[in-house]
Amino acid sequence: MxxxxxxxxxxxxxxxxxxxxxxxxxxxxxxxxxxxxxxxxxxxxxxxxxxxxxxxxxxxxxxFENFGDLLQVMKGSWVPFSRYIFNTFFITAAGTAGHILLASAAAYPLAKHKFRGHKVLFTIIVLSLMFSPHVTAIPNYMIMSSIGWIDSYKALIIPAFAFPLGLYLMKQFMEQIPDALLEAAKIDGASEYRIFWQIVMPLVKPAWLTLLILMMQMLWGADGGSFIYSEQLKTMHFAMGQIIQGGIARAGAGAAVAVVVMIVPIVTFLLSQSSVIQTMASSGMKD
Structure with missing residues (x-):
């Protein structure tokens, strides 16, 4: 051969x-x-x-008895289960959309504008990837407590905006856009905002779709137990965790919970998998 x-x-x-x-x-x-x-x-x-x-x-x-048991447990909750679902969808949607916009807007000048200190700033971003969320849990709680965001949606949504992996991913992908393309747009009279929204963002669509999956996975599975104490503000993941801890009698409902929790991340991945593959295949390429 x-x-x-x-x-x-x-x-x-x-x-x-x-x-x-x-x-x-x-x-x-x-x-x-x-x-x-x-x-x-x-x-x-x-x-x-x-x-x-x-x-x-x-x-x-x-x-289908496990799903029937799960519905009975949901009906027995003193907070309507639809409230848990709304909290989860709201936190996931707001945190994901905010992070994609903020990461993209911050990555553009880092990738295409060589201002003073941009290398130091990017080095700090890369170093922040090394810290586990467990290491920063106590400082994050102290910050949230000092600004009065404990027991509110903001305690989960706002920190998601600053997730460093998204900024790193968007910056690396934007660097692959030819500078000649952006210079041609400037010669035609396009402003920086128009270049960003109409040229850069469509070209990095695979990157922000990949980031969409990563952020949805992270926020969909967040229970917020460290920051949210009011039952009406808790997420579906927290409510499902309580069901699983119900002992042997709820083992069937707990098995159904595992499927319900993973449906949304799996469907999101299936709808965006081609863009994820394109992102991985294009990483490291230069014009």
């Missing part, structure tokens, strides 16, 4: 190599899909199957 690589020509492979690669990717894909398959099957297992040891991957006698 011979592989030849010529300048300016495509790498030629035999069909045997392609088949081996597809088989290998299929094996790894199936292996990574096992946790997802297991969680989905658990949601339809009766209680006796949930406690079988060793656990079974696929359900034998599927039932």
């Amino acid at each position: 011979k592989l030849t690589l010529r300048l300016g020509k495509r790498l030629n492979r035999s069909w045997q190599v392609d088949a081996m690669l597809m088989l290998l990717l299929g094996v790894f894909g199936a292996f990574m899909a096992i946790p997802l398959i297991y969680v989905i099957n658990n949601a339809f297992k009766p209680l006796d199957e949930l406690f079988i040891f060793p656990p079974k991957l696929f359900v034998r006698n599927p039932t």
Whole structure:
């Protein structure tokens, strides 16, 4: 089997190599899909199957009783469950939209305007990626307490605006935009705001769609237990966590909870996966 690589020509492979690669990717894909398959099957297992040891991957006698139990638990809550859903959607939507706008607006001058101190500022941003959220939890709480944002939506939404990974991603992607394109727009009389909204943002659409998925995942799974104490302001993830902690009697409802919580992030990823792949494939490219 011979592989030849010529300048300016495509790498030629035999069909045997392609088949081996597809088989290998299929094996790894199936292996990574096992946790997802297991969680989905658990949601339809009766209680006796949930406690079988060793656990079974696929359900034998599927039932919808777990989802019925989940609905009964929701109805028994003294705060309407629709309130938890609204809180989660509002925090996720506001935090994600605000972060994408702020990260994009901050990344543009860092990527395309060489002002004094821009290298130092970018170095600080990169260093901030090294800090785990657990390390900054206490300082964040002290700041939120001092400005009076404890027990409010702002305690979860505003810190999401400053998530450093989004700024780093947008800056690196904007650097790939040819400077000649922006200079041509300036010669035609376009302002910086018009260049940003009508040229830069459409060109970096794969990047901010990727950021959309990352932020939705982070905020959708946030319970806000450290900052929010009022029951009417708590998120769906917090309410679901209380259901899971109900013991053996709620094991079925807890299995249904796992599926309900992961539906939105999975659907969002499926709708944007082509842009995510394009982002990863384009990273590191220069004009």
